[in-house]
Amino acid sequence: MQKIKNIAVIAHVDHGKTTLVDQLLQQSGTYEAHQEVQERAMDSNEIEMERGITILSKNTAITYGDHKINIIDTPGHADFGGEVERVLKMVDGVLLLVDAQEGVMPQTKFVLKKAIGFGLIPVVVINKIDKDGSDPDRVMDEVFDLLVALDANEEQLEFPVLYAAARDGYAKHEMEDENKDMVPLFDAIIEHVPYPQGSPENDTQAQVFTLDSDNFVGRIGITRIFNGKVKKGDEYLLVKADGSKSKSRISKLIGFKGLERIEIQEAEAGDIVAIAGFNDIDVGDSICDKTNPVALDPMHVEEPTLSVIMSVNNGPLAGQEGKHVTSNKIAERLEKEMETNIAMRMEPMGDASFKVSGRGELQIGILAENMRREGFEFMLARPEVVVKEENGVKMEPFEHLVVDVPEEFQGVAIEKLGKRKANMTQLTPMPDGTVRLEFEIPARGLIGFRNEFLTDTKGEGIMNHSYLEYRAYTGKVESRTPGALVSMDDGEAVAFSIFNLQARGVMFISAQEKVYSGMVIGESARPGDLDVNPLKGKALTNMRTSGTDEAVKLVKPRQITLESAMEWIEDDELIEITPISIRIRKKSLDPVVRKRAARDKKNSK
Numbered sequence: 326m327q328k329i330k331n332i333a334v335i336a337h338v339d340h341g342k343t344t345l346v347d348q349l350l351q352q353s354g355t356y357e358a359h360q361e362v363q364e365r366a367m368d369s370n371e372i373e374m375e376r377g378i379t380i381l382s383k384n385t386a387i388t389y390g391d392h393k394i395n396i397i398d399t400p401g402h403a404d405f406g407g408e409v410e411r412v413l414k415m416v417d418g419v420l421l422l423v424d425a426q427e428g429v430m431p432q433t434k435f436v437l438k439k440a441i442g443f444g445l446i447p448v449v450v451i452n453k454i455d456k457d458g459s460d461p462d463r464v465m466d467e468v469f470d471l472l473v474a475l476d477a478n479e480e481q482l483e484f485p486v487l488y489a490a491a492r493d494g495y496a497k498h499e500m501e502d503e504n505k506d507m508v509p510l511f512d513a514i515i516e517h518v519p520y521p522q523g524s525p526e527n528d529t530q531a532q533v534f535t536l537d538s539d540n541f542v543g544r545i546g547i548t549r550i551f552n553g554k555v556k557k558g559d560e561y562l563l564v565k566a567d568g569s570k571s572k573s574r575i576s577k578l579i580g581f582k583g584l585e586r587i588e589i590q591e592a593e594a595g596d597i598v599a600i601a602g603f604n605d606i607d608v609g610d611s612i613c614d615k616t617n618p619v620a621l622d623p624m625h626v627e628e629p630t631l632s633v634i635m636s637v638n639n640g641p642l643a644g645q646e647g648k649h650v651t652s653n654k655i656a657e658r659l660e661k662e663m664e665t666n667i668a669m670r671m672e673p674m675g676d677a678s679f680k681v682s683g684r685g686e687l688q689i690g691i692l693a694e695n696m697r698r699e700g701f702e703f704m705l706a707r708p709e710v711v712v713k714e715e716n717g718v719k720m721e722p723f724e725h726l727v728v729d730v731p732e733e734f735q736g737v738a739i740e741k742l743g744k745r746k747a748n749m750t751q752l753t754p755m756p757d758g759t760v761r762l763e764f765e766i767p768a769r770g771l772i773g774f775r776n777e778f779l780t781d782t783k784g785e786g787i788m789n790h791s792y793l794e795y796r797a798y799t800g801k802v803e804s805r806t807p808g809a810l811v812s813m814d815d816g817e818a819v820a821f822s823i824f825n826l827q828a829r830g831v832m833f834i835s836a837q838e839k840v841y842s843g844m845v846i847g848e849s850a851r852p853g854d855l856d857v858n859p860l861k862g863k864a865l866t867n868m869r870t871s872g873t874d875e876a877v878k879l880v881k882p883r884q885i886t887l888e889s890a891m892e893w894i895e896d897d898e899l900i901e902i903t904p905i906s907i908r909i910r911k912k913s914l915d916p917v918v919r920k921r922a923a924r925d926k927k928n929s930k
């Protein structure tokens with residue numbers, strides 16, 4: 326039997342997981358001599374490369390001495406926490422990376438808590454020790470305290486520690502040791518990560534934890550084999566979470582080697598392979614021996630905490646830029662997403678709209694971004710937290726929030742967060758003159774907070790949060806104060822009017838951009854919406870063509886991105902998303918209807 330180690334690399338966002346995997350691939354000699362490899366090679370999809378973050382967990386395998394090491398790189402951003410949860414069940418050990426300067430962050434806690442829950446012993450890697458502000462001793466203490474707080478057992482508390490600079494390709498047991506290579510880390514993996522349990526002699530039991538597809542063979546399940554063997558051409562029983570069963574033959578078996586996938590004939594207990602041949606294979610399904618099927622526990626992933634209504638674009642500019650615009654097409658696309666993305670949910674709401682739920686704004690935003698790149702056109706409403714009822718009590722999700730701010734902004738940060746019902750749990754002065762403030766806050770209070778926070782801290786504040794738990798509902802939290810500048814006419818915006826409107830607030834549009842009545846074209850400097858006319862062309866006669874005219878100096882409009890729009894909009898607004906444009910509009914385009922609604926709202930207060 327082959328000697329196998331299965332590990333997942335887990336950490337808070339940006340602490341260096343994918344960079345570390347690069348080095349493990351490189352230094353184990355997995356690449357061919359002439360193979361050209363990009364930095365952060367595992368971040369292979371388009372949005373991952375653009376943003377430099379990992380979104381989907383991915384696996385690879387290396388050979389070290391007489392061992393095969395299967396490695397799963399996981400995303401660090403809190404919104405993709407569901408990816409990490411399901412991956413942890415597939416491995417026998419984790420590398421927990423912690424940035425030697427930033428220390429333990431919200432997602433460090435989240436992922437470590439899950440790993441401890443699965444009984445895994447972490448190999449702790451204090452990473453980025455090359456950084457100027459790094460303080461490995463302090464960070465090491467933080468990790469130890471965290472493990473104690475998480476009720477780790479004796480064995481887990483004796484976790485091995487390495488000090489590393491993944492980017493520079495070395496890890497070592499003691500800070501005093503020489504900066505050389507990754508050998509100490511390879512050895513620590515071999516020494517401390519247990520061998521897989523189970524045996525190739527038992528009846529087959531395997532579980533799918535990720536889906537993939539291939540133009541030739543269709544759906545592929547990436548699978549951990551817990552017992553027995555899987556052989557190409559043999560017949561197995563697929564057992565789904567609901568207990569339903571179906572028999573199929575494995576048409577193709579794929580093994581991992583570095584960034585490559587190779588066809589294999591057979592694999593056995595302990596290994597991770599990709600299996601084709603089961604048409605309706607899903608995440609969480611078990612592949613079992615056909616005569617003695619014993620299914621594995623279906624996977625538990627924490628429920629979504631945030632939802633947003635996605636609907637068909639019904640604005641005046643609808644259908645001009647997108648390829649897929651109907652509710653049927655949108656439904657089909659969302660259904661496909663839900664098959665692979667088990668941390669998300671979708672529910673048709675009637676009226677050509679769907680409720681899409683996930684772990685956070687970024688997760689939903691990435692789905693929306695992928696859809697617009699595929700040619701979809703649709704609208705999104707303001708994200709809402711998923712409220713539940715437990716024993717007759719209304720409950721809402723809470724988050725653990727850490728903000729790092731220069732000392733002078735401590736006051737404003739605490740004040741603003743107070744208004745959003747945050748409760749401060751810790752205040753730590755950091756060596757670099759900043760202050761680290763920790764809070765527990767209703768997730769609702771965080772919607773739209775990032776923009777405000779960055780403005781208040783002149784861009785110097787850093788915030789990080791991650792899901793904590795459901796708690797009793799806290800009542801009203803404050804949201805956006807400035808009103809919207811709303812266009813009162815259809816047509817193309819005129820430079821002269823935009824120039825005049827600049828005094829009223831911050832513009833979102835440039836001259837010649839298409840606008841319509843009810844479209845939000847800027848943020849007002851004051852509270853309350855303002856209907857404005859961006860088409861006033863009367864001044865055109867006494868002006869020369871735009872561009873050559875010194876009189877009209879337009880400030881660059883604020884760039885509206887999908888995520889900034891999701892943060893910015895209020896309940897009575899929508900984001901219109903097409904492959905080309907992102908616009909914000911009022912739900913109701915009719916100014917009379919809006920005025921009446923505003924009056925009713927005022928009267929009800």
Ligand SMILES: Nc1nc2c(ncn2[C@@H]2O[C@H](COP(=O)(O)OP(=O)(O)OP(=O)(O)O)[C@@H](O)[C@H]2O)c(=O)[nH]1
Nearest residue numbers: 338339340341342343344378379401453490491492
């Ligand atoms: N100074 C320093 N920077 C590093 C080191 N390791 C990684 N980085 C940098 O940290 C940044 C994030 O690295 P990634 O490997 O993408 O981090 P990650 O943990 O995979 O991030 P997510 O997958 O998005 O959670 C990159 O700019 C790396 O170059 C290190 O040892 N020292």
Ligand SMILES: [Mg+2]
Nearest residue numbers: 342343378379
């Ligand atoms: Mg990564």
